[in-house]
Amino acid sequence: xxxxxxxxxxxxxxxxxxxxxxxxxxxxxxxxxxxxxxxxxxxxxxxxxxxxxxxxxxxxxxxxxxxxxxxxxxxxxxxxxxxxxxxxxxxxxxxxxxxxxxxxxxxxxxxxxxxxxxxxxxxxxxxxxxxxxxxxxxxxxxxxxxxxxxxxxxxxxxxxxxxxxxxxxxxxxxxxxxxxxxxxxxxxxxxxxxxxxxxxxxxxxxxxxxxxxxxxxxxxxxxxxxxxxxxxxxxxxxxxxxxxxxxxxxxxxxxxxxxxxxxxxxxxxxxxxxxxxxxxxxxxxxxxxxxxxxxxxxxxxxxxxxxxxxxxxxxxxxxxxxxxxxxxxxxxxxxxxxxxxxxxxxxxxxxxxxxxxxxxxxxxxx
Ligand SMILES: [Fe+2]
Ligand SMILES: [Fe+2]
Numbered sequence: 001x002x003x004x005x006x007x008x009x010x011x012x013x014x015x016x017x018x019x020x021x022x023x024x025x026x027x028x029x030x031x032x033x034x035x036x037x038x039x040x041x042x043x044x045x046x047x048x049x050x051x052x053x054x055x056x057x058x059x060x061x062x063x064x065x066x067x068x069x070x071x072x073x074x075x076x077x078x079x080x081x082x083x084x085x086x087x088x089x090x091x092x093x094x095x096x097x098x099x100x101x102x103x104x105x106x107x108x109x110x111x112x113x114x115x116x117x118x119x120x121x122x123x124x125x126x127x128x129x130x131x132x133x134x135x136x137x138x139x140x141x142x143x144x145x146x147x148x149x150x151x152x153x154x155x156x157x158x159x160x161x162x163x164x165x166x167x168x169x170x171x172x173x174x175x176x177x178x179x180x181x182x183x184x185x186x187x188x189x190x191x192x193x194x195x196x197x198x199x200x201x202x203x204x205x206x207x208x209x210x211x212x213x214x215x216x217x218x219x220x221x222x223x224x225x226x227x228x229x230x231x232x233x234x235x236x237x238x239x240x241x242x243x244x245x246x247x248x249x250x251x252x253x254x255x256x257x258x259x260x261x262x263x264x265x266x267x268x269x270x271x272x273x274x275x276x277x278x279x280x281x282x283x284x285x286x287x288x289x290x291x292x293x294x295x296x297x298x299x300x301x302x303x304x305x306x307x308x309x310x311x312x313x314x315x316x317x318x319x320x321x322x323x324x325x326x327x328x329x330x331x332x333x334x335x336x337x338x339x340x341x342x343x344x345x346x347x348x349x350x351x352x353x354x355x356x357x358x359x360x361x362x363x364x365x366x
Contacts, residue, residue: 024183041136117177141234196261
């Protein structure tokens, strides 16, 4: 079957090795080679200096026991333990063995979504190389494409060599990333990837980093976060220039995009296959997980959501999207209780503080 046949059939089963996505954006060739945007020049030079090598900078001989990695339990696993104590729960007769297995499956599912998301970031950065009209941004996006290739590669290797079989990309993440790859407006790729998904990634990686002491995973996450913070800064620097010249109607479109994507993010889908592998269905478990969340007073993603919005809101403020159209987004986010983070540090100001690669190298030279 050719890729076109597969697309005509609408086939997208996990057995398919590829998925076709159509991009509606124009590719832009530029004759302006002058370096016109000093902030992007600085970021590009920083990216070139802080490249790392997945083979020589990470110690792949490290022995990893997934059951030990998850000893500091994820909020979802802790919630499952509470849900199991509720009468009628499908997990009522689980022993410690099942909870350990659930922990490992949740960990595997999380790493799998990281891996697929990194491929999405690689594709989106490559799209920006082709579609953004500014030479300095094309150069920077090229370095990001390389960064994302390395991220995809290390998550795939960590899963394959240390943890186990990957899960498929979640339909929620597919919907989000494929939408960016298809959009005709180049800035939407930036807004969806560099601003929303990469702020989300910084929060998710930071959350996992706080809960693990496994040395290979720790170093891998620190190094990936060094790159991700730069990517978010790239988005902020580029879009604050571009959005300064858009009309109110165009800005409204971007505000609507933010609203739609962030409110959907609040309802992050879980991976139903995790529960299938545990021999129970998501439908059977979900009411008990919700009841447990009510009983402990917060959902499984509470801490993560706080970390996400504390990065996202100041970044969006910096783009001018909070206050455009008489504070349309400010009002909506205010109603959702998200404005408490408005004056936290934005990532264009604090990205260098994430640079573990440079910090390690400076230490090595001492
Ligand atoms: Fe990445
Ligand atoms: Fe990234």
